[in-house]
Amino acid sequence: MSIDQIVFTVAGAVCVAGAVTAVAHRDARTAGVALAGTLLALAVLYAGLAAPMVAAAVIAVALFSTLPFVVHLTVPTSRVHEAADGPTVTALALVLGVTLLGLLAVAVVAGEVPVNVSVRSGDGYDVAAFGGLLTGRGAVAAGGSLVVLFAALVAARAARRDRQPVR
Amino acid sequence: MTTAAYLALGAVLFAVGTVGTVVRTSAAGRLVGVELMVAAATLTFAASGVGFRELDGQIAALIAIAVAAAQAIVGYALVSRIRRPA
Numbered sequence: 001m002s003i004d005q006i007v008f009t010v011a012g013a014v015c016v017a018g019a020v021t022a023v024a025h026r027d028a029r030t031a032g033v034a035l036a037g038t039l040l041a042l043a044v045l046y047a048g049l050a051a052p053m054v055a056a057a058v059i060a061v062a063l064f065s066t067l068p069f070v071v072h073l074t075v076p077t078s079r080v081h082e083a084a085d086g087p088t089v090t091a092l093a094l095v096l097g098v099t100l101l102g103l104l105a106v107a108v109v110a111g112e113v114p115v116n117v118s119v120r121s122g123d124g125y126d127v128a129a130f131g132g133l134l135t136g137r138g139a140v141a142a143g144g145s146l147v148v149l150f151a152a153l154v155a156a157r158a159a160r161r162d163r164q165p166v167r
Numbered sequence: 168m169t170t171a172a173y174l175a176l177g178a179v180l181f182a183v184g185t186v187g188t189v190v191r192t193s194a195a196g197r198l199v200g201v202e203l204m205v206a207a208a209t210l211t212f213a214a215s216g217v218g219f220r221e222l223d224g225q226i227a228a229l230i231a232i233a234v235a236a237a238q239a240i241v242g243y244a245l246v247s248r249i250r251r252p253a
Contacts, residue, residue, distance in 0.1 A: 008168045012176050019180055022199050023187030035199050038180075042206055049173065051213045051225045057232045058209070065236050066202070069243040130222055138226040145233035152237035156244040 007048045015041040032070030036062045053130060173214035180207035194249060198242045205235040 001009075018038035025031045039062035046055035134142050184203030191197050209231045216224015 004168045008172060012172075015176065016179055016183070019183040019203050022203065023183055023191065023196075026196075028195060031196070031199055035202060038203065039206065042210060045173065045176070045210065046213055046228075048168070049213050049217050051217070051228065054209070054213050054225050054228045054232065057229055058206075061232060061236050061239070065239045065243075069239070069247075130225065133222050133226055134229075138223070138230075141230050142226070142233075145230040145237075149233050149237045149240075152240040156240045159244045159248055 004048060007044065011041045011044040011048070014038075015045065029070060032066060036066045036070070039066060170214050170218035173217075174211060177207045177211040177214065180204075180210065194242075194246050198239070198246065201242075202235065202239060205231060205238070209235070 015038050018034045018041060021034035022031045022038060025034065039058050043055040043058040043062070046052070046058060181204050184200045184205075184207060187200030187203060188197050189200075191200060209228045212224045212228040212231060214224070216222060216228070218224075
């Protein structure tokens with residue numbers, strides 16, 4: 001078997017197993033983790049399809065949208081926390097996240113991290129053509145999807161704003 | 168691997184998501200099913216783009232992912248409000 005076939009077989013099996021588990025299991029924690037696993041296996045498949053941008057987007061959705069919801073559903077948070085002095089945990093998490101993203105960006109710019117992670121395309125990923133397409137023919141659709149995403153974030157923020165503390 | 172294999176995997180994922188959306192009765196379970204269906208459509212877009220040797224499939228996949236993320240954000244916010252104790 002070639003590397004392509006091995007990657008597809010393993011990631012595809014994980015993907016289908018995770019999807020079935022996510023659908024069949026009634027426990028929210030198990031279903032959420034299975035869904036996140038499915039998305040991450042899909043990211044591997046996208047990398048095999050020479051689509052690293054799509055793989056990165058799927059990983060971002062899995063890490064920043066699916067997993068936080070699983071944590072929110074499964075961790076009891078019905079206590080009112082007093083404001084602590086000094087930097088809060090949220091601020092520390094933000095600082096850590098921004099620092100790690102900055103380190104990753106520096107590594108990518110320095111050429112330490114290969115942009116092309118595909119096992120199919122050996123001649124590199126045409127980032128310039130992708131960017132040109134995204135800002136040219138696909139600009140309206142991409143802009144519309146970003147507007148939809150921003151509106152969703154604003155709506156979720158508004159839904160959270162009038163939330164009453166639970167004692 | 169051939170593009171058809173990726174398309175078949177997308178079809179299987181879509182079927183699983185459809186079953187989950189129809190069978191599950193809870194809002195969170197149905198959201199998971201819809202997420203799977205969108206993920207399957209995204210895989211189909213990307214695989215088709217590779218099959219036709221065009222980048223448009225990846226653009227469509229990215230847009231589908233953005234819309235799926237928006238749907239997930241709104242859906243999860245609604246589920247969280249529904250689950251909120253009175």
